[in-house]
Amino acid sequence: MSATVIITGAAGGMGIPSARRFAAQGRPLLLCDVNADKLEGFAEELRSEGARVTTLAGDISAASFPQDLVAVLGDAPLHALVHTAGLSPTMADPLRILEVNYFATERLVAALLPRFEKGGCAVLISSMSGYLLSDPAMVDAVRDLLAGKGSEGVERFAVNPGMGYTLSKRAVIGLVGREAAAFGARGLRIVSIAPGFIDTPMSQAEAESSEQMRQMITMTPAGRLGLGDEIASVAEFLCSPGASYISGCDIKVDGGILGRLGI
Numbered sequence: 001m002s003a004t005v006i007i008t009g010a011a012g013g014m015g016i017p018s019a020r021r022f023a024a025q026g027r028p029l030l031l032c033d034v035n036a037d038k039l040e041g042f043a044e045e046l047r048s049e050g051a052r053v054t055t056l057a058g059d060i061s062a063a064s065f066p067q068d069l070v071a072v073l074g075d076a077p078l079h080a081l082v083h084t085a086g087l088s089p090t091m092a093d094p095l096r097i098l099e100v101n102y103f104a105t106e107r108l109v110a111a112l113l114p115r116f117e118k119g120g121c122a123v124l125i126s127s128m129s130g131y132l133l134s135d136p137a138m139v140d141a142v143r144d145l146l147a148g149k150g151s152e153g154v155e156r157f158a159v160n161p162g163m164g165y166t167l168s169k170r171a172v173i174g175l176v177g178r179e180a181a182a183f184g185a186r187g188l189r190i191v192s193i194a195p196g197f198i199d200t201p202m203s204q205a206e207a208e209s210s211e212q213m214r215q216m217i218t219m220t221p222a223g224r225l226g227l228g229d230e231i232a233s234v235a236e237f238l239c240s241p242g243a244s245y246i247s248g249c250d251i252k253v254d255g256g257i258l259g260r261l262g263i
């Protein structure tokens, strides 16, 4: 297997198991994370196990990041992107969350689209929270954003980090729907995964600060938190020939919580 897999957030709770799965396939990896020390430590570990690993440490929201990534990729064919880098509500203010989770994602997808080999796939990570947007005016604001009618509406509704997060993830779900045609025209696919409550450093920090989240975790039909590898396994499947007719949609991997909430 010679075409590269790019993983963002590669030092994080979903990025690490994703990298391990594609390394086990024998794929070359290009791993990115803003945490340079963790990224290099993990890359060294994988290399010592025989994996071919290149790294790019940096902030995905930096204007130059997509070009830097394409430059590091060089002439290598690209098989897949698994884009897990993101911020949760306790980590930043609402506009920064929108910037990292949505706008940087949109730029990354646009830059990589021409670089995939035929049959390639982009997997983005949305969130179950993207489904919790009930106000029609907010839904319209996301629709306007995706239609290129400006970000003013979304920014106006992002009154706190939680709303910024929810709006950003709803927009990611819309992005894969919007981009599926451009990907399909090149024989490619683009999909998102909506995790529920997954046991990673991010969700541990969120649960500590939110009683509502702790309550919802107890309502999850699976009766436990998900594991980072339970997201990675779905990402691996989505990038495989077995998922060749899945594109433009969001896959819920949430232990059943959204279904239980009637969503």
Ligand SMILES: NC(=O)c1ccc[n+]([C@@H]2O[C@H](COP(=O)([O-])OP(=O)(O)OC[C@H]3O[C@@H](n4cnc5c(N)ncnc54)[C@H](O)[C@@H]3O)[C@@H](O)[C@H]2O)c1
Residues within 6 Å of the ligand: 008, 009, 010, 011, 012, 013, 014, 015, 032, 033, 034, 035, 058, 059, 060, 061, 084, 085, 086, 087, 088, 100, 125, 126, 127, 128, 194, 195, 196, 197, 198, 199, 200, 201, 202, 203
């Ligand atoms: N953990 C959950 O329960 C959960 C639920 C729903 C959605 N998600 C989403 O899943 C994705 C992965 O989350 P996770 O739980 O693995 O989180 P995590 O915090 O464990 O990992 C995220 C990684 O992204 C990196 N990162 C953050 N901002 C970055 C930036 N600007 N540039 C480059 N790298 C950056 C971090 O350094 C970290 O290594 C996120 O998009 C998150 O919103 C997580």
